[in-house]
Amino acid sequence: MSARYLLRRLAQVVPAVAGIVIVAFVVIHSAPGDPVLALAGQHGDAAYYAFIRTKFGLDRPLPEQLLVYAGNVLRGDLGVSYVHGRPVVAVVLERLPATLLLMTSALMASSSAGIVLGVAAARRADRPADLAVRVAALVGYATPSFWLAQIAALTLALGTGLFPVQGITDARQAWTGWRYAADVAHHLALPALVLAANELALTTRLVRSGVLEALATDYIRTARAKGLPELAVIRHALRNALLPVVTVIGGRIGMLFTGAVLVETVFAWPGLGQLLLSSIQTRDMPVLLALFLLVSLAVILTNVMTDLAYAWLDPRIRYE
């Protein structure tokens, strides 16, 4: 991977971020209602309205307002939450770790299990085990995450009592140290598994078809002919089969956030999903906009990382 490619790819981040900021700006400005009335109330006089309009720069031309807005966003100033009365960025960052914990656990579970299942299915192509994996993958991919979450809460949590139904820790116990970590892991298990299910289905499918394709190639035949052990053969096949999987997983970060938000709602997981839900109910627009910007930024950065990983994994990739 050349430094040139790296720079070119990083340069593409700028217009992408600009695009997202413009989308957010346009959405705010096309909203119904006059922000001056919202700030100054219905019963002010014309002079007061004019004062408010000038004070907040609402009398400036739109392009200028956009630049001011973009500057604020880039400095990390996304305004103050109507409800929490604190900077939005602080409110969001406070909730981010719980969601990231949920998402990374789910992603690690789905990627590792997806590779194992995909390879197993590809090696037994069109036999019962393969068919079972394929059917399970199709069903898993079609199931809405919030519904799977409810069914899991209903059966595995309420039904068996093995898992807690809600929250991130046991409110009756204030554990510390390892006990605390174990408590969080216990609460994490079900939401993470549910979130992993959709991704697992897709990863399994892609790994299966990739490995199947690779197993039919000449280099695998060569590897087998020279007597490589089966595990080494699979490693050869996987190396090529995993390339598209990396792209797809990276490209689904937006969907993963969506899934996390919905699953959190069911399990009362104290992350961004809960924040989104309460902000919808209280119409806390600055928070909702911040969440939109955050997820967009995550998508942009993940795309860059995926492309770089791809170029690093596959030396054939050269960009002119």
Place this chain on the structure above:
Amino acid sequence: MSNVLRTPGGALGASLTLAFIVVAVLAHVIAPTDPYASIGSPLTPPSRTHVFGTDDLGRDVFSGVVHGARTSLTVTLAVIAIASVVGVAVGAVAGYRGGGVDDLLMRGTEAAQIVPRFFLAVIIIALFGPGLDRVVVVLGLTSWPAIARVVRAETLSLSRREFVDAAHALGARASRILLRHVLPNALPTALVVISLNAASVILLEAGLGFIGLGDPRAISLGYLANNAQRFLRVAWWMTLFPGAAIALAVLGLNLVGDALSDLADPRRGDRAARMA
């Protein structure tokens, strides 16, 4: 097209999709009651009078699911119509023109693909108030990139074929070549992405309903599942049936998409699926 029905997956997918459409179209005939009408005692389990049971307000869950399917189908069809028109237009022009036009349109497509559809829909509905029209416009205007990319790729390769050269030589205009010769041949591959896209729109619409952003005037499957959340301990049927309806509809569309992609090109199937 009839070949789709030859594979077991394709046949199952087509029947599920067809069943979903029939239920949605005939919702007013199939549903025994108004989905909003309180017609029985609250929270009764499935029985002969209420096959899917009743909810906390004594409303018939079966009627809710049937009418929810109608809302889901309405939104999905409208979204797919918008996304297909934009996607096919962008993809066809980019692939046929090539050069700077192609570059520009593809940069735009990549940019549009970044936008997280769900979160944009959330702010639009929070700002403008709930309504199916907003959901349709937001999802429609953000769901076209996958279609555009596939149509572009197909147009690019089809434009270099001899039959296109022949049409050119006969003096056909670009619009005629695209509409009559190129696009019909790109259709099978485009349909793969469109059907997979429709499946994801059903899930997004349900997700929006689930977090309470559905149209209160049009009952949705997501709303039913959301309402079931508070009664998980006492009324499993309130969540089971709406969720199963969503899953079956999405499964049907995915199976149809798979069967179509196997037909369009047996080896390339999953690549189209990846782009969706």
